[in-house]
Amino acid sequence: MTRSSFLKWLIGIFGVAAVAGVVYPVLRFLKPPAAVSSAIGQVVNAGALGSFPAGRLTLLTVHDQPAAVQNLNGKYAVYSLICTHLGCVTGISGDSFTCPCHGSEFSPTGAVTHGPATLPLPTYHSQVQNGSLLVGPIDLSHAAYPTWYKGEFT
Numbered sequence: 001m002t003r004s005s006f007l008k009w010l011i012g013i014f015g016v017a018a019v020a021g022v023v024y025p026v027l028r029f030l031k032p033p034a035a036v037s038s039a040i041g042q043v044v045n046a047g048a049l050g051s052f053p054a055g056r057l058t059l060l061t062v063h064d065q066p067a068a069v070q071n072l073n074g075k076y077a078v079y080s081l082i083c084t085h086l087g088c089v090t091g092i093s094g095d096s097f098t099c100p101c102h103g104s105e106f107s108p109t110g111a112v113t114h115g116p117a118t119l120p121l122p123t124y125h126s127q128v129q130n131g132s133l134l135v136g137p138i139d140l141s142h143a144a145y146p147t148w149y150k151g152e153f154t
């Protein structure tokens with residue numbers, strides 16, 4: 001191997017490594033995590049109403065997915081904590097939601113207050129029965145959720 005061909009080979013290797021170093025993080029950013037479960041549609045008992053104090057969000061899992069119950073004076077809502085931007089798990093910040101990945105923020109009712117997310121956090125169907133909160137399928141009918149979000153729940 002001549003010195004010239006060795007240098008071309010070396011430059012080629014570095015070029016491929018440099019391109020891979022740029023493309024891989026971009027693809028990881030664009031591809032949502034496979035965080036959303038398919039085990040949906042069943043009704044689960046989330047617990048006694050006393051487990052969900054008024055005026056604050058209570059964390060729980062629904063079908064192995066992170067969710068939060070909101071009790072507003074005896075009116076219960078169960079929010080998915082899967083961010084509608086790219087699928088990270090949002091955190092609770094006071095009575096609202098904040099996504100650690102790209103900074104989206106959601107109001108106490110799940111509405112977007114700060115992007116990049118544009119769609120609200122969906123809620124699960126829920127109802128009170130015999131002193132317990134029953135949680136059913138997620139309700140994706142209020143917005144045009146992306147295919148990856150909707151698809152995982154059908």
Ligand code: FES
Nearest residue numbers: 083085086099102
């Ligand atoms: S995943 Fe991007 S803001 Fe939540």
